[in-house]
Amino acid sequence: MTGRSVVRTVTRPAPFLLSLVLLAGVWEVVGRTADLITLPPLSDVLRQFGAMLASGELIDPLADSLRSLGIGLAISIVAGTVIGVAMGLSPAVDAALDIYVKAGLAAPIIAFVPLFLLVFGIGSTTRIATVVAFSIWVVIVNTATGIRRSDPALLEMARSFGASRSAQLREIRLVEASPYLLEGLRLGVARGVKGLINGEVLIAIVGLGGLVKRYGTVFSMDKLYAVILFIVLLALVSVALVGLVGRLLFRHRPQGT
Amino acid sequence: MTEQETAPAAISVRGVGKTYVDERRRRVTALQDVDLTVRPGEFVSIIGPSGCGKTTLLKMVDGLIPFDHGRIDVQGTPVRGPGPERAVVFQSFALLPWLTVVDNVAFGLKQRGVGRAERTRTARDLLARVGLRGFGDHYPRQLSGGMQQRVGLARALAVNPSVLLMDEPFSAIDAQTRLLLQTDLLRIWDETAMSVLFVTHAMDEAVFLSDRVVVMRPRPGTVHEVIDIDLPRPRTERTRQDPRFVELTGQVWDRLRGMIVADGPKPDGPESDATADGGPSAASGQPAGATA
Ligand SMILES: Nc1ncnc2c1ncn2[C@@H]1O[C@H](COP(=O)(O)OP(=O)(O)OP(=O)(O)O)[C@@H](O)[C@H]1O
Numbered sequence: 001m002t003g004r005s006v007v008r009t010v011t012r013p014a015p016f017l018l019s020l021v022l023l024a025g026v027w028e029v030v031g032r033t034a035d036l037i038t039l040p041p042l043s044d045v046l047r048q049f050g051a052m053l054a055s056g057e058l059i060d061p062l063a064d065s066l067r068s069l070g071i072g073l074a075i076s077i078v079a080g081t082v083i084g085v086a087m088g089l090s091p092a093v094d095a096a097l098d099i100y101v102k103a104g105l106a107a108p109i110i111a112f113v114p115l116f117l118l119v120f121g122i123g124s125t126t127r128i129a130t131v132v133a134f135s136i137w138v139v140i141v142n143t144a145t146g147i148r149r150s151d152p153a154l155l156e157m158a159r160s161f162g163a164s165r166s167a168q169l170r171e172i173r174l175v176e177a178s179p180y181l182l183e184g185l186r187l188g189v190a191r192g193v194k195g196l197i198n199g200e201v202l203i204a205i206v207g208l209g210g211l212v213k214r215y216g217t218v219f220s221m222d223k224l225y226a227v228i229l230f231i232v233l234l235a236l237v238s239v240a241l242v243g244l245v246g247r248l249l250f251r252h253r254p255q256g257t
Numbered sequence: 258m259t260e261q262e263t264a265p266a267a268i269s270v271r272g273v274g275k276t277y278v279d280e281r282r283r284r285v286t287a288l289q290d291v292d293l294t295v296r297p298g299e300f301v302s303i304i305g306p307s308g309c310g311k312t313t314l315l316k317m318v319d320g321l322i323p324f325d326h327g328r329i330d331v332q333g334t335p336v337r338g339p340g341p342e343r344a345v346v347f348q349s350f351a352l353l354p355w356l357t358v359v360d361n362v363a364f365g366l367k368q369r370g371v372g373r374a375e376r377t378r379t380a381r382d383l384l385a386r387v388g389l390r391g392f393g394d395h396y397p398r399q400l401s402g403g404m405q406q407r408v409g410l411a412r413a414l415a416v417n418p419s420v421l422l423m424d425e426p427f428s429a430i431d432a433q434t435r436l437l438l439q440t441d442l443l444r445i446w447d448e449t450a451m452s453v454l455f456v457t458h459a460m461d462e463a464v465f466l467s468d469r470v471v472v473m474r475p476r477p478g479t480v481h482e483v484i485d486i487d488l489p490r491p492r493t494e495r496t497r498q499d500p501r502f503v504e505l506t507g508q509v510w511d512r513l514r515g516m517i518v519a520d521g522p523k524p525d526g527p528e529s530d531a532t533a534d535g536g537p538s539a540a541s542g543q544p545a546g547a548t549a
């Protein structure tokens with residue numbers, strides 16, 4: 001789900017609220033009547049959610065997770081943009097790296113986590129590496145595509161008026177590519193959150209994913225669901241934040257072309 | 258007069274040739290042995306059938322594309338790339354849609370390191386001169402085509418060029434607006450010492466604006482004939498009714514008509530073999546078969 005659609009969903013509330021209420025109702029009823037150990041009623045989960053928030057037991061794992069996410073995303077955005085720009089500008093660089101980027105996009109990155117774990121240990125480096133490995137490819141691909149789409153007529157105009165190569169990049173190519181950059185950022189953040197939690201579940205002792213693993217193994221289902229709920233909210237909020245940043249950046253521009 | 262002879266030409270093109278190699282590795286001779294002079298302060302138009310190399314020539318004078326043969330000098334200095342004494346007005350306007358009109362006009366000044374306050378002031382002055390006072394804070398897409406090209410003109414004038422290069426600047430603009438732009442361009446040109454090289458497809462436009470009209474012919478692109486336009490200046494709407502104006506426009510059309518008729522039935526493209534074994538041989542083969 002993209003940031004814009006999250007925002008749109010929340011600002012066009014009627015159908016969304018209806019589906020939410022329906023889902024919650026079904027969950028509650030099934031949870032109460034079926035009496036499954038794997039599906040506690042929603043009210044129990046929400047009560048647990050509130051209790052966990054109040055007790056502050058989510059705070060430390062959250063801070064821990066967010067720190068790895070933040071560092072990993074920063075690396076992906078900076079390195080991904082630089083590599084993407086180089087691929088977009090130079091056919092040689094593109095030819096050299098394209099295959100790895102395609103592989104990175106398609107490969108099940110989760111398979112690399114045990115490897116990271118061996119190389120980097122159970123510290124935050126493994127999680128940072130996982131976030132990067134999940135998120136950098138979409139940043140690269142979107143940046144390169146955006147850079148390649150530059151309008152030759154505008155570049156020619158810039159050159160005619162004496163713009164240096166770096167001025168052409170800053171003032172024409174990157175600005176024209178900004179919708180692509182933003183889309184890469186959005187997808188990168190979504191994948192980064194996914195990678196983070198996946199990694200933490202595998203590592204099993206740290207962060208929010210560590211909580212998932214812990215509660216899952218001891219069958220505290222209401223706590224498990226509460227953490228999952230929290231993670232889903234975290235993912236939605238992160239992606240919505242990117243959407244918001246994008247809208248702030250483009251705020252002053254008239255729409256359409 | 259002696260002074261004018263010793264001063265270097267605004268633009269001097271000597272024996273210039275250009276061959277493109279397209280994606281299918283075919284060679285297209287866009288220009289061959291082109292000679293052209295624009296004197297200081299002169300207004301020269303280039304007219305010719307589509308594909309005769311007008312845009313190529315203009316871009317070479319601006320230094321945007323390299324040439325294979327000959328030499329091009331601007332004010333006595335060989336062209337090696339774009340330079341501060343030249344500015345271009347583009348057919349497609351080439352405005353940056355994310356910048357306001359003022360920032361678009363100031364683009365060239367910014368590239369030269371002129372500070373924000375100063376370039377904004379210059380840009381607003383120029384907007385007033387091209388008749389766009391009060392539109393500085395608009396975005397290009399909020400303006401009509403004619404107004405957008407006025408922005409393009411202001412952007413070129415902002416860098417205070419001594420040579421102005423214009424590639425079909427008014428071709429995307431409706432006929433009435435076009436007439437107004439022509440007179441405004443002449444007024445602005447009159448106020449400066451600029452030399453102008455102006456590419457167009459419109460014969461009346463070429464005659465109305467120019468001191469000389471350079472007629473080019475295609476395949477390979479080269480100068481066919483130069484026609485002196487001896488209409489008095491300043492030129493006004495009256496000029497368009499002048500019998501001499503009509504006569505000169507007719508003269509330009511005479512030269513062009515020959516090329517277009519000769520060119521007519523051929524398919525577009527640099528290869529002529531296709532036509533050679535296409536139409537005539539097939540046609541001459543058929544009666545032979547019919548008699549047998
Ligand atoms: N980048 C290019 N690669 C290959 N061939 C080209 C290239 N640019 C132009 N040509 C060819 O060179 C010739 C001259 O093109 P040019 O655009 O200069 O003509 P023009 O006189 O400006 O035409 P028009 O009146 O249609 O604008 C044409 O045959 C064109 O197909």
Ligand SMILES: [Mg+2]
Pocket residue numbers: 311312313
């Ligand atoms: Mg052209």
